Amino acid sequence: MEAATMSRDKKARSEQSAQAATRKTASSLFGTDRSSDVPDSTVGVITHDDPVFTCRSVDVFYANKQAIFGVDLDIGRHEVISMIGPSGCGKSTFLRCLNRMNDTIAIARVTGRIELDGQDILDSRIDVVPLRARVGMVFQKPNPFPKSIYENVAYGPRIHGLARDRVELDEIVHTSLERAGLLKEVKDRMDQPGTGLSGGQQQRLCIARAIAVSPEVILMDEPCSALDPIATARIEDLIDELKENYTICIVTHSMQQAARVSQRTAYFHLGYLVEVDETDKIFTNPSHKLTEDYITGRFG
Amino acid sequence: MTASTLLLFVALLSAAGFLLGRKRAFGIADAHGGVKSLHSLPGHYGLYTAIWVAVPALLLLIVWQSLEPAILSELVSRELPAEIQELPPERVGLIMNDVKNLVAGNFVSSAVSPEISEAAEHWLSLETTFRWIRTLLVAGLTGLGFLFAWRLIRPELRARNRIERVVRVALVACSTIAIFTTVGIVLSVLFESIRFFQYVPVTEFLFGLEWSPQTAIREDQVGGSGAFGAVPLFAGTLLIAGIAMLVAAPIGLMTAIYLSEYAPRAVRSVAKPLLEILAGIPTVVYGFFAALVVAPEIRGFGESLGLSVASESALAAGLVMGVMIIPFVSSLSDDVINAVPQAMRDGAYALGATKSETTRQVIFPAALPGIVGGLLLAVSRAIGETMIVVMAAGLSANLTANPLEAVTTVTVQIVTLLVGDQEFDSPKTLAAFALGLVLFVATLILNVIALTVVRKYREQYE
Numbered sequence: 001m002e003a004a005t006m007s008r009d010k011k012a013r014s015e016q017s018a019q020a021a022t023r024k025t026a027s028s029l030f031g032t033d034r035s036s037d038v039p040d041s042t043v044g045v046i047t048h049d050d051p052v053f054t055c056r057s058v059d060v061f062y063a064n065k066q067a068i069f070g071v072d073l074d075i076g077r078h079e080v081i082s083m084i085g086p087s088g089c090g091k092s093t094f095l096r097c098l099n100r101m102n103d104t105i106a107i108a109r110v111t112g113r114i115e116l117d118g119q120d121i122l123d124s125r126i127d128v129v130p131l132r133a134r135v136g137m138v139f140q141k142p143n144p145f146p147k148s149i150y151e152n153v154a155y156g157p158r159i160h161g162l163a164r165d166r167v168e169l170d171e172i173v174h175t176s177l178e179r180a181g182l183l184k185e186v187k188d189r190m191d192q193p194g195t196g197l198s199g200g201q202q203q204r205l206c207i208a209r210a211i212a213v214s215p216e217v218i219l220m221d222e223p224c225s226a227l228d229p230i231a232t233a234r235i236e237d238l239i240d241e242l243k244e245n246y247t248i249c250i251v252t253h254s255m256q257q258a259a260r261v262s263q264r265t266a267y268f269h270l271g272y273l274v275e276v277d278e279t280d281k282i283f284t285n286p287s288h289k290l291t292e293d294y295i296t297g298r299f300g
Numbered sequence: 301m302t303a304s305t306l307l308l309f310v311a312l313l314s315a316a317g318f319l320l321g322r323k324r325a326f327g328i329a330d331a332h333g334g335v336k337s338l339h340s341l342p343g344h345y346g347l348y349t350a351i352w353v354a355v356p357a358l359l360l361l362i363v364w365q366s367l368e369p370a371i372l373s374e375l376v377s378r379e380l381p382a383e384i385q386e387l388p389p390e391r392v393g394l395i396m397n398d399v400k401n402l403v404a405g406n407f408v409s410s411a412v413s414p415e416i417s418e419a420a421e422h423w424l425s426l427e428t429t430f431r432w433i434r435t436l437l438v439a440g441l442t443g444l445g446f447l448f449a450w451r452l453i454r455p456e457l458r459a460r461n462r463i464e465r466v467v468r469v470a471l472v473a474c475s476t477i478a479i480f481t482t483v484g485i486v487l488s489v490l491f492e493s494i495r496f497f498q499y500v501p502v503t504e505f506l507f508g509l510e511w512s513p514q515t516a517i518r519e520d521q522v523g524g525s526g527a528f529g530a531v532p533l534f535a536g537t538l539l540i541a542g543i544a545m546l547v548a549a550p551i552g553l554m555t556a557i558y559l560s561e562y563a564p565r566a567v568r569s570v571a572k573p574l575l576e577i578l579a580g581i582p583t584v585v586y587g588f589f590a591a592l593v594v595a596p597e598i599r600g601f602g603e604s605l606g607l608s609v610a611s612e613s614a615l616a617a618g619l620v621m622g623v624m625i626i627p628f629v630s631s632l633s634d635d636v637i638n639a640v641p642q643a644m645r646d647g648a649y650a651l652g653a654t655k656s657e658t659t660r661q662v663i664f665p666a667a668l669p670g671i672v673g674g675l676l677l678a679v680s681r682a683i684g685e686t687m688i689v690v691m692a693a694g695l696s697a698n699l700t701a702n703p704l705e706a707v708t709t710v711t712v713q714i715v716t717l718l719v720g721d722q723e724f725d726s727p728k729t730l731a732a733f734a735l736g737l738v739l740f741v742a743t744l745i746l747n748v749i750a751l752t753v754v755r756k757y758r759e760q761y762e
């Protein structure tokens with residue numbers, strides 16, 4: 001009993017010192033002059049021939065703390081781009097810039113330029129409602145609404161007025177569930193609560209919900225990290241099918257997943273975009289030391 | 301020695317017991333090779349000794365105190381002169397009352413007869429003896445307890461475990477007191493109600509349309525017992541509670557939604573405490589506010605529209621009661637709305653839903669069960685509220701649905717039935733118990749439903 005308490009104390013203390021150590025390296029590595037390891041500009045190819053998103057010098061601040069530093073990145077049409085990097089390096093933060101979900105965090109501030117088909121979405125005059133209809137999002141933890149399966153999928157089309165009548169709405173709900181690979185499993189229980197499905201089914205329901213408003217881009221923030229391997233495999237297959245019609249940005253902690261599903265991979269480190277390139281290249285022959293360290297599992 | 305000095309005495313002895321017990325534990329430890337050889341810490345042995353010193357003596361004291369008056373009175377009345385003993389028991393009781401008053405130095409009803417003052421002296425001398433015995437017994441028990449514990453202290457005595465057991469028993473005793481009090485109150489209300497229903501049939505009480513308990517005490521009155529129909533009271537209660545909920549539910553809910561979804565942090569940090577202050581205003585203040593400000597306003601306004609408004613109206617009481625319940629509804633709903641996971645909001649915002657769409661279509665339905673539970677608790681609060689209604693709604697038991705007339709409620713009638721001198725076995729007094737029983741059952745049912753609903757809701761987001 002006493003021994004347990006003691007070891008707990010010890011662990012907490014060692015964690016603290018570990019944190020202090022990270023902080024020290026971080027500040028000595030990336031002080032105000034952004035010296036040493038992080039490259040001056042992103043290594044690899046940040047551009048794309050047919051970009052949907054064009055991001056330039058994107059900075060994000062939480063209150064006074066900067067979380068993203070001058071990220072430049074193009075995201076191409078109908079490509080799957082994965083974002084990898086150690087926890088807390090700003091992957092989610094960057095992803096949330098793309099549909100302005102950071103607006104919902106009072107202390108968050110985004111500067112720079114993010115163009116969606118040539119239009120700057122950071123402009124305060126842009127209405128986020130149509131923007132979010134064009135750029136859908138799937139979260140880490142499945143978050144179906146406490147409504148029926150049907151209503152979950154129908155919610156987006158309803159608020160955007162996409163269906164003129166019940167027949168059209170049924171049509172949208174069915175195709176969305178079909179595309180999300182869920183229709184077969186739920187077509188007999190459309191009026192049952194979405195929260196009653198299994199985790200993997202819930203996540204596919206959330207994907208169906210996002211697809212239902214016909215977005216151009218789907219942002220996925222660690223969509224499989226709460227799922228078992230079989231459910232994960234299903235979602236990965238699904239992403240493969242969806243890339244025919246959608247652009248997909250996926251944040252993932254699994255390098256195998258990034259390798260399996262994406263054409264391009266972006267590596268983030270402490271708020272900087274270190275390297276972005278063809279997925280094969282990143283995983284077989286990374287150009288930057290930090291990327292290499294990460295994919296060979298030296299930290300992260 | 302009086303009981304309180306005796307208490308102090310026991311406490312001091314117990315403290316001494318602690319010190320001695322601990323000292324002995326240290327001594328034994330030294331003899332056996334250090335504190336490690338003891339099962340428990342020396343302090344535990346001290347505490348163990350202290351408990352043995354104090355607890356038996358205290359138990360004796362409690363039992364003694366509760367029995368002493370009855371025994372004394374019995375002994376004294378046995379010694380009364382024979383001619384008094386032959387009197388009927390009520391008369392003897394009165395005389396004994398005089399004796400007790402005389403002993404306590406109070407004013408005595410009639411001139412003091414020699415028998416009574418003799419009895420009083422007898423009482424006093426007995427009491428002195430009793431006090432002596434009590435002091436000796438208590439002192440003896442502390443000593444015995446101390447010796448007992450002292451002899452038990454050895455390395456293998458599991459003092460810590462025994463103390464834990466005493467602590468548990470003490471905790472159980474405390475919670476039992478609360479439970480037994482509740483059960484006692486419920487039972488007494490139940491039995492008095494049953495007595496009431498021997499005068500007035502249950503069906504008549506529950507379904508009768510006329511309430512005028514004042515006429516029933518005159519036995520020559522025709523149908524005197526026919527005036528205990530409680531329907532007008534139930535109707536009045538529901539009317540006022542209904543008006544109150546019409547005010548409190550929407551305003552409280554909107555407030556909660558504003559505070560949890562829209563308000564900037566600064567506003568929230570000011571507004572929430574302010575609402576809690578509103579909840580802390582005594583209901584009697586709301587009551588005279590209702591009677592002196594709101595009721596005349598309503599009357600004046602109604603008359604300017606050509607309506608006839610009673611000077612005490614259900615509307616005035618209901619409105620003010622509604623204001624009183626607003627903080628209740630808003631803080632409960634606020635908790636429930638805050639318990640809806642952020643992921644739910646993110647999901648809706650990411651689909652392009654606006655703030656009000658998210659609130660109305662996602663958060664509100666998700667929080668609905670909890671909100672309903674909160675509202676039910678508020679209703680039971682409104683039904684039980686007394687002060688505002690006494691002051692603002694009047695006493696006349698009208699059976700009406702018109703909020704501009706005076707009505708009365710169950711709680712108000714309980715008050716009026718019991719105010720003033722009453723015979724304890726008249727139907728009029730007993731009716732208060734029956735009303736109390738109805739009120740109790742109604743609020744109990746509401747609370748049980750509400751708590752079940754709220755609990756279900758909590759589980760949903762575990």
Ligand SMILES: Nc1ncnc2c1ncn2[C@@H]1O[C@H](COP(=O)(O)OP(=O)(O)O)[C@@H](O)[C@H]1O
Pocket residue numbers: 062067085086087088089090091092093094105107
């Ligand atoms: N809501 C927030 N408020 C303040 N700081 C935040 C918030 N969200 C994220 N951060 C900070 O921004 C940095 C990047 O976080 P995040 O984008 O969540 O990283 P990742 O998704 O790569 O693990 C972290 O240092 C984190 O502490």
Ligand SMILES: [Mg+2]
Pocket residue numbers: 091092093221
């Ligand atoms: Mg993240």
